[in-house]
Structures are given as structure tokens and as C-alpha cells.
Amino acid sequence: MMLKVEGLSAGYGNITILRDLSFQAQAGEVTCIMGRNGAGKSTLMKAIMGLVPASAGTITLNGKAVQSLPAHKVPMEGIAYVPQGRRLFGPLTVAENIEVGLLARKKGAKTRDFVLDLFPRLRERLDQVSSTLSGGEQQMLAIARALCLEPQVLLLDEPTEGLQPSMIQLIRDTVLSLRKTGMATVLVEQRVDAVLKMSDRVCFMAHGRVEAEVATGDLGPQSSLFRQFVGV
Amino acid sequence: MSLSAKPLALHLGLIAVLFAAQFMLPSYHATNVSRIMVLSVFAMGYNIAFGYTGLLSLGHALFFAAGMYGMGLPIWTLGWAPVPALIAGLVAGGALAGLVGLLALRTAGVSFMIVTLMFAQAGYLTLLYLNTHTGGDEGFVVDSAARMIAGFDLSTDTPRYMAALILFAIAMLICLWLVRSPFGRVMVAMRENEERSRMLGYNPFRVKLTALVISGLYAGMAGAAYGMLFGYVGATFATIQYSILPMLYVLLGGAGTVIGPFLGALLMFYLIDIASGYTTAYLFVVGAALVVLVLFAPKGILGTIRERGLKWLP
Numbered sequence: 001m002m003l004k005v006e007g008l009s010a011g012y013g014n015i016t017i018l019r020d021l022s023f024q025a026q027a028g029e030v031t032c033i034m035g036r037n038g039a040g041k042s043t044l045m046k047a048i049m050g051l052v053p054a055s056a057g058t059i060t061l062n063g064k065a066v067q068s069l070p071a072h073k074v075p076m077e078g079i080a081y082v083p084q085g086r087r088l089f090g091p092l093t094v095a096e097n098i099e100v101g102l103l104a105r106k107k108g109a110k111t112r113d114f115v116l117d118l119f120p121r122l123r124e125r126l127d128q129v130s131s132t133l134s135g136g137e138q139q140m141l142a143i144a145r146a147l148c149l150e151p152q153v154l155l156l157d158e159p160t161e162g163l164q165p166s167m168i169q170l171i172r173d174t175v176l177s178l179r180k181t182g183m184a185t186v187l188v189e190q191r192v193d194a195v196l197k198m199s200d201r202v203c204f205m206a207h208g209r210v211e212a213e214v215a216t217g218d219l220g221p222q223s224s225l226f227r228q229f230v231g232v
Numbered sequence: 233m234s235l236s237a238k239p240l241a242l243h244l245g246l247i248a249v250l251f252a253a254q255f256m257l258p259s260y261h262a263t264n265v266s267r268i269m270v271l272s273v274f275a276m277g278y279n280i281a282f283g284y285t286g287l288l289s290l291g292h293a294l295f296f297a298a299g300m301y302g303m304g305l306p307i308w309t310l311g312w313a314p315v316p317a318l319i320a321g322l323v324a325g326g327a328l329a330g331l332v333g334l335l336a337l338r339t340a341g342v343s344f345m346i347v348t349l350m351f352a353q354a355g356y357l358t359l360l361y362l363n364t365h366t367g368g369d370e371g372f373v374v375d376s377a378a379r380m381i382a383g384f385d386l387s388t389d390t391p392r393y394m395a396a397l398i399l400f401a402i403a404m405l406i407c408l409w410l411v412r413s414p415f416g417r418v419m420v421a422m423r424e425n426e427e428r429s430r431m432l433g434y435n436p437f438r439v440k441l442t443a444l445v446i447s448g449l450y451a452g453m454a455g456a457a458y459g460m461l462f463g464y465v466g467a468t469f470a471t472i473q474y475s476i477l478p479m480l481y482v483l484l485g486g487a488g489t490v491i492g493p494f495l496g497a498l499l500m501f502y503l504i505d506i507a508s509g510y511t512t513a514y515l516f517v518v519g520a521a522l523v524v525l526v527l528f529a530p531k532g533i534l535g536t537i538r539e540r541g542l543k544w545l546p
Contacts, residue, residue: 049431075433089424092417100421103414104433149433
């Protein structure tokens with residue numbers, strides 16, 4: 001068992017987005033979250049990270065409750081988050097972005113080498129200002145920076161959005177290699193082919209709930225669940 | 233020359249130029265440059281809060297005045313020696329910044345500006361209200377006997393210039409070290425994206441409070457040194473004008489650059505000095521210069537230079 005969300009309700013002010021939502025992410029597995037726009041996928045990510053307050057339910061990591069922790073303490077428990085849009089520290093170089101990631105949990109050269117081995121292209125651009133990287137490289141850096149925390153759970157919100165096919169493939173390969181390390185990955189993804197190739201389990205969301213949870217092996221490209229919950 | 237050696241060489245070069253300048257400048261300009269160097273330390277402190285951490289404060293006059301009165305009052309009322317008095321000024325600036333930060337940093341953006349402005353105004357009015365202890369609007373003169381350090385009379389030109397230069401050099405090199413240190417990267421990360429920094433495990437309140445206290449220490453030291461070197465402590469230095477000046481210096485020279493505050497202070501000081509020789513409406517000239525700056529170099533002089541070529545400029 002790794003990350004467990006049970007009966008979670010959360011939202012913005014008086015507006016409830018997530019309603020009694022439950023799902024689990026297991027170690028060494030990739031769990032995909034799918035749903036139409038407005039289903040609450042990104043809000044779920046933010047709620048796990050403590051950025052959106054939970055009004056009910058529990059979020060536990062290896063049995064330890066994290067839903068009442070201040071947002072900056074959640075990463076310290078071992079949950080890392082790569083939001084939509086990457087959000088790098090633009091004026092800092094690649095090396096400095098990674099340094100900021102390493103400093104947070106006082107990680108050193110071993111972790112740095114691990115993330116740079118994962119993304120050799122970043123190693124070639126260590127002195128480059130991160131705002132001048134291509135979209136795909138920025139996504140690599142965003143993931144690398146999150147991995148500097150040596151998380152047990154990695155939350156990725158649409159990491160392949162807006163990327164060219166070669167970069168999408170590279171991100172996919174990275175997710176698959178992270179699975180082998182025993183990390184639990186929760187991935188918000190809209191592309192059916194990517195979901196079928198990368199994930200072990202798919203949670204379909206609608207109206208702020210997980211309406212269906214299916215092992216990826218039981219799904220095919222023409223599955224009615226994709227039409228029902230994603231519209232493709 | 234390696235990339236990391238260039239910034240150090242540049243900053244040491246500036247210190248060398250300023251050292252040499254005292255032998256060439258006439259007395260009037262040497263005094264001006266002494267004043268500019270002390271005000272630059274104030275602006276460097278402001279730059280740590282604003283330029284590197286993104287805290288747009290309108291209350292830094294309070295920290296400057298805290299340093300000035302923290303140095304001046306123990307001399308005036310208790311007969312302290314200059315060195316402990318200067319240390320008291322430094323501590324006063326940092327401590328007050330910490331206290332203000334504990335409350336003001338619960339807000340952000342425009343609210344932070346307004347809260348810091350209110351604190352500074354409250355500080356200014358307190359100085360006037362307690363006029364029997366502070367000298368009120370008139371302030372007080374720091375006795376020249378209390379401005380002797382190690383046999384050097386800081387009320388005379390050369391020792392004053394050297395004292396200002398030593399303070400400036402130490403402050404600038406510490407600032408250079410700070411912004412290139414891991415904490416310096418975290419300050420920039422906080423400025424660029426607070427939420428993302430939080431998602432990496434940083435406590436924004438703690439980082440910003442630390443930056444504000446460091447900024448307050450700079451402002452306090454500058455205030456203490458200004459009072460000591462120029463022999464006057466007054467409530468004028470707690471007015472909003474002294475919160476806006478360091479902001480203008482930083483914006484003109486280049487926010488988020490180590491030398492920018494000095495360059496901004498130098499240009500702004502002489503712009504006002506020269507313009508006021510021609511017209512009493514010299515603030516119009518300053519305003520026009522700022523409009524030109526915003527139009528053609530919105531990142532300030534050194535910020536623009538860094539953007540267009542000198543990427544290694546810290």
C-alpha cells in the first residue's frame with residue numbers, strides 16, 4: 001500500500017469540486033486519472049498536496065495521514081507534484097533549478113546523478129537558463145526537480161500536454177523506468193494510447209468522484225469507458 | 233576567466249575604483265560618493281527583499297531609521313562608544329524587520345505594501361510623538377567626540393570616505409555571496425513561484441521572513457552608518473521618501489543585480505543634485521528619467537545589460 005485517498009471532499013470556498021472520492025496508488029504502479037475537463041482531476045492533485053483544503057475524508061501515505069499537514073510539509077513526507085504548465089524558476093539555470101530541488105530535502109550528488117542520468121539532455125544544458133529550454137526540456141526539468149525530493153509517490157498532471165511526439169515518448173519512457181524503482185506514480189492523462197502503454201490501473205472521474213477503477217489490462221483502445229468518461 | 237570568477241573580479245574591480253576615486257575627487261564629490269555608498273548599502277538591503285525575494289515593501293524607512301536611532305540614542309542619552317552603538321543600530325534594523333515581517337508577511341502583494349507602509353508611518357509618528365526622547369522633528373546631532381573610531385575622526389573627509397567604502401565593500405561581498413548561495417537560489421525561487429517552491433517543501437513564510445530580516449540588517453546598518461558618518465539623526469529619515477528612494481535606486485540600477493543598487497543610487501543622487509541646481513521642480517526631471525527607464529529598460533540598467541549579453545552578472 002502506498003497512497004490511499006478515502007471519502008475525500010474538497011473545493012474552493014463554498015464550491016465543492018471533489019465529492020466523497022476514493023482511490024489508491026500502489027508502489028511500483030502507474031495509476032492514471034482520466035476524465036473530462038472539469039471532472040476534478042487537477043483539483044485532486046492539489047488536494048493531495050494540501051493546496052486545496054479537504055473538507056472531509058482522509059489522505060494517507062503508508063498509513064500516515066497527510067491531509068491536515070501544511071502544504072509545504074507534504075513533499076517532505078515523500079509526495080512530489082509536477083503541475084500542469086511545468087512552472088520552472090525561469091531565471092535560474094538548469095543546474096540551479098535542480099539545486100533548489102535537492103536542497104529542500106537535503107539530497108546530494110547521488111540524487112543529482114540519478115535525475116541527470118534519467119534525463120541526459122539536461123546534463124548537456126546545466127548552465128542554460130531554464131526559461132530558454134524547449135517545452136519538452138522544461139517538462140524534463142520539472143520532473144527532474146520533483147524527483148530531487150526522492151519521493152515515494154509522484155503526481156504528474158498532464159506531463160505530455162503540448163509536447164512533440166519524440167518528447168512524449170521520452171516522458172513515457174521515464175514514467176515506465178520510474179515504475180521499476182518502486183515509485184507509485186499518479187498520472188493525469190487524456191491520451192488513450194499513452195494511458196494504455198503506461199498505466200497499470202485507470203481511475204475514471206466524473207462529477208468529482210472516481211466512478212470506475214479498472215486494471216489497464218482489462219481495457220482496449222475501443223473501450224466504452226473511454227467514450228463514457230473522456231469522450232474519445 | 234571562468235564564469236564564477238568574473239562576477240568576483242567585477243565586484244572587486246568596483247571596490248578598487250572607489251578606493252582610487254577618493255584620491256581624485258574634490259571634497260564635495262568625495263562626500264557625495266561617501267553618502268552614495270552608504271545609501272547603496274540601504275538599497276542593497278532593499279534589493280534582497282524586493283529584487284531577489286519579490287517582497288515589494290514601502291516600509292524600509294522604518295528599518296533605516298531604526299538603525300539610525302538605534303545607533304544615535306545610546307550615544308545621545310547613554311554616552312555609548314561608537315562601535316557598540318553601531319552594533320545596536322544593526323540589531324535594531326534586523327529586529328524591527330523581524331517584528332514587522334511576523335505580521336506583514338501574513339499578507340502578500342499590494343496588501344504587503346500597505347501594511348509595511350502603515351508600520352513605517354506609525355514608526356515616523358512615534359518618533360515625533362516621543363519628541364522629548366528622540367528630538368522629534370528636529371532630531372539631534374551626534375557629537376563629533378562620539379564619532380571617533382580607533383583614532384579616526386569620522387567627521388573628516390578621508391576617514392569618512394574610507395569607513396563608507398569598507399562598509400560598502402563588506403555589504404556588497406556578503407550580498408554577492410548570499411545571492412550565489414543555496415539560500416539565494418531559494419529566494420529567487422520564492423520570487424518566481426511561491427506555490428511551486430512550497431511544493432518542493434519550502435516554507436514561504438520562513439524564507440521570506442529570513443530575507444526580510446537580512447534586508448532589515450542591511451537597512452539598519454546603513455541607517456546607523458549614515459547617522460555616524462554625517463553626524464545627524466532625524467525623523468526625516470523615517471518618512472515615506474526614504475522608503476521610496478531605495479526602491480528607485482534598485483529599479484534604476486536593476487532589481488536582482490548586486491551592483492544595481494549602487495549604480496541606481498549614484499545616478500539618482502547626481503540626477504537630483506544636478507537638476508536641483510537648475511530648477512526647484514527637479515522631481516519632474518526625476519519623474520521623466522523614470523518614465524524613460526520604464527519605456528526603454530524596464531529591468532533597470534544592469535538588468536537590461538544582463539538580459540542582452542552579460543548573462544553571468546549576478
